[in-house]
Amino acid sequence: MKNWLILHVHVFLSALRKFFSTPLSSLFNILVIGIALSLPAGMYVMLKNIQNLAEQKIASPQISLFLSMDTSKDDITRIDRQLKQHAAVGQARFVPREQALEQLKQTTGLEDVIGGLEHNPLPDAYIVHPKISDASALKTLKHELQRWPKIEHVQLDLDWVQKLEAILKFGLMAVLILSMLLGFALVAVTFNTIRLQILTQREEIEVSRLIGATSAFIRRPFLYFGLLQGLLGGAAAWFIISISLYMLNSNLSQLTDLYSANFTLHLPSTEDQLALLLLSACLGWMGAWLSVSQHLWKIEPR
Amino acid sequence: MIQFSNVCKRYPGGIDVLKNISFTIGEAEMVFLSGHSGAGKSTLLKLIAAIERPSSGSILVNDQNISLIKDGALPFLRRNFGLIFQDHKLLYDRSIFENVMLPLKICGFDHRESAKRVRAALDKVGLLNREKANPIALSGGEQQRLCIARAIVNRPSILLADEPTGNLDTEYSGEIMKIFRSFHQVGVTLVISTHDEGMLGQFNGRVLALKNGELHP
Numbered sequence: 183m184k185n186w187l188i189l190h191v192h193v194f195l196s197a198l199r200k201f202f203s204t205p206l207s208s209l210f211n212i213l214v215i216g217i218a219l220s221l222p223a224g225m226y227v228m229l230k231n232i233q234n235l236a237e238q239k240i241a242s243p244q245i246s247l248f249l250s251m252d253t254s255k256d257d258i259t260r261i262d263r264q265l266k267q268h269a270a271v272g273q274a275r276f277v278p279r280e281q282a283l284e285q286l287k288q289t290t291g292l293e294d295v296i297g298g299l300e301h302n303p304l305p306d307a308y309i310v311h312p313k314i315s316d317a318s319a320l321k322t323l324k325h326e327l328q329r330w331p332k333i334e335h336v337q338l339d340l341d342w343v344q345k346l347e348a349i350l351k352f353g354l355m356a357v358l359i360l361s362m363l364l365g366f367a368l369v370a371v372t373f374n375t376i377r378l379q380i381l382t383q384r385e386e387i388e389v390s391r392l393i394g395a396t397s398a399f400i401r402r403p404f405l406y407f408g409l410l411q412g413l414l415g416g417a418a419a420w421f422i423i424s425i426s427l428y429m430l431n432s433n434l435s436q437l438t439d440l441y442s443a444n445f446t447l448h449l450p451s452t453e454d455q456l457a458l459l460l461l462s463a464c465l466g467w468m469g470a471w472l473s474v475s476q477h478l479w480k481i482e483p484r
Numbered sequence: 485m486i487q488f489s490n491v492c493k494r495y496p497g498g499i500d501v502l503k504n505i506s507f508t509i510g511e512a513e514m515v516f517l518s519g520h521s522g523a524g525k526s527t528l529l530k531l532i533a534a535i536e537r538p539s540s541g542s543i544l545v546n547d548q549n550i551s552l553i554k555d556g557a558l559p560f561l562r563r564n565f566g567l568i569f570q571d572h573k574l575l576y577d578r579s580i581f582e583n584v585m586l587p588l589k590i591c592g593f594d595h596r597e598s599a600k601r602v603r604a605a606l607d608k609v610g611l612l613n614r615e616k617a618n619p620i621a622l623s624g625g626e627q628q629r630l631c632i633a634r635a636i637v638n639r640p641s642i643l644l645a646d647e648p649t650g651n652l653d654t655e656y657s658g659e660i661m662k663i664f665r666s667f668h669q670v671g672v673t674l675v676i677s678t679h680d681e682g683m684l685g686q687f688n689g690r691v692l693a694l695k696n697g698e699l700h701p
Contacts, residue, residue, distance in 0.1 A: 185592060188595075385573070385575060386575055386577070388573070389573050389575060389586070390586065390590060392533075392535070392562065392567055392573070393562060393563075393567065393587045393590060393634070393638075394559045394560065394561075394562035394563035394590055394591065394638075395559055395590040396556075396559040396560075397556075397559075399559075399590055
C-alpha cells in the first residue's frame with residue numbers, strides 16, 4: 183500500500199515536472215482550456231446572479247389594478263371595501279393618479295416631459311399584495327378582479343417572474359449545450375497533447391514494453407498529465423471568471439448608481455467552484471485516456 | 485529452462501523464417517546461436533522473449549507455454565529476461581544512471597535499494613564513474629556495456645543477447661564476452677546470437693547453428 187502510494191506520488195511529480203519542462207506550450211494549453219471553460223462557466227455565473235436578483239427583488243408577487251379614467255369616488259370606496267373583504271387579498275394600497283404622476287416624475291427624471299402634458303394620463307391604481315403565492319391561484323384571482331366593474335386592467339407581476347424564469351431556463355439550457363461542446367474541446371485538446379507526447383516518447387514506451395512494463399505503468403504518466411492539465415485549465419477558467427467579475431463589478435456600480443439600485447455580481451458557491459475543477463480534471467483525464475488507448479497499442483516492440 | 489518443440493514462424497507474405505525448430509536449453513547453460521544474417525537468429529530470440537508469437541509449435545520457458553500466454557501476463561514474463569539489443573535501445577533523454585534504473589522502476593522497487601543495485605550493475609560493466617553522463621557521450625562498446633547493465637540490474641535468470649558484438653572491434657567484443665562469461669559462472673542462462681564464427685571458437689558453449697531457418701546439428 184505504501185509502495186503503491188509512493189509510486190503514484192512519483193508519477194504525479196514527474197507529470198508536474200514534464201508540465202513545467204515546456205512552460206510556454208503548457209501555458210498555452212492551459213489558456214485554451216481555461217478560455218473554453220470560462221465561457222459556459224461565466225454564463226452560468228451570470229445566470230445565477232440574475233436568478234438571485236429575481237428572487238430578492240421580485241420574490242413576492244403583486245397585482246396592480248388600474249381603474250378606468252371615469253371612476254368616481256363612490257366606485258373607489260366600493261372597490262376598497264371589496265378588496266378588504268376578499269379572502270385572498272392581504273394588503274391593498276390605493277395609489278391616486280396625482281401621486282402616481284409625482285412618483286413617475288421623481289423616479290424617471292422625466293420632469294420636463296411630464297410637465298408639458300396637458301392632463302395627467304395616469305389612472306388611479308391599487309397595489310395588491312395577495313396572501314397566496316401559488317401561480318394558478320394567483321391567475322384565478324387576477325381573472326376575478328378583471329371582471330369587476332370600473333377595472334380597466336389587471337397586471338399580475340407573476341407574469342414577468344414567469345417570463346424571467348422561462349428565460350433563465352432557456353439560458354441554462356444554452357449553458358448546458360455550450361458546456362458540452364466546449365467540454366468536447368477540452369477532451370480534444372488533451373487528446374492531441376497526449377498524442378504528441380506519446381509520439382515523442384515512442385522509444386521510451388517501446389523499451390519499457392520490452393523490459394516488462396505493464397500497460398498500466400505506461401498509461402499512468404499520461405493519465406496524470408491529462409488530469410493535471412485539466413485541473414490547471416479549470417483553475418485558469420476560474421481565474422478568468424474572477425478577474426472578469428471584478429472588472430465588471432467596478433463598472434456595474436456606476437450603472438446601478440444611475441438606477442439607484444444596489445447590485446453586485448457574486449462569485450458562485452464553493453461547491454460550484456469545486457465542481458468546475460473536478461469536471462475539468464475529469465475531462466482532461468478522459469481525453470488522455472482516449473488518446474492513450476487510441477495510440478499506445480500502435481507502439482509494439484519489434 | 486527453454487524448450488522449443490516444432491516451432492515454425494511465418495511472416496505475412498508466406499516467408500518461412502523458422503522451420504520446425506526443436507531444442508532444449510538447460511538451466512545455467514551458455515548457448516550460441518550462429519548463422520548468417522537472415523538465418524532467423526533474431527526471430528528466434530524474439531520468440532523466446534514473446535516479442536513475436538510462433539505460427540505453430542510450442543515454446544516453454546520455465547515450464548510455462550509462452551505461445552499461449554495472455555497479453556496481460558506478458559510484462560511479468562519479460563521480467564525473467566535480460567534483453568541485450570544490437571542497437572542498444574538506450575534512452576538519450578536521461579542519464580546513464582536513469583537508463584539502468586528504468587527496469588527497477590517498472591518493477592516497482594524501493595528507491596534506495598534500486599540505487600544500490602544500479603551502481604552494482606554499472607560497476608560490473610565498468611561504467612560506475614560515468615553514471616551522471618548522457619549515454620550519447622559513450623562509445624559504441626560502452627553503449628553496449630550500458631545495455632548489458634540495464635539487462636542485468638533486475639537480476640534475471642535468462643539473458644538474451646542479439647548480436648552483442650555485431651558492430652564492435654575485437655578488443656571491445658573480447659571485453660563484452662568476458663562480462664558474459666562472468667554471468668555464466670554465477671548461474672545465469674545465456675543465449676547469445678552471433679554471426680562471428682571466430683568468436684565461437686574461443687568459448688566452449690553449445691552452438692545452435694541456424695541456416696535458412698533450420699537447425700543444423
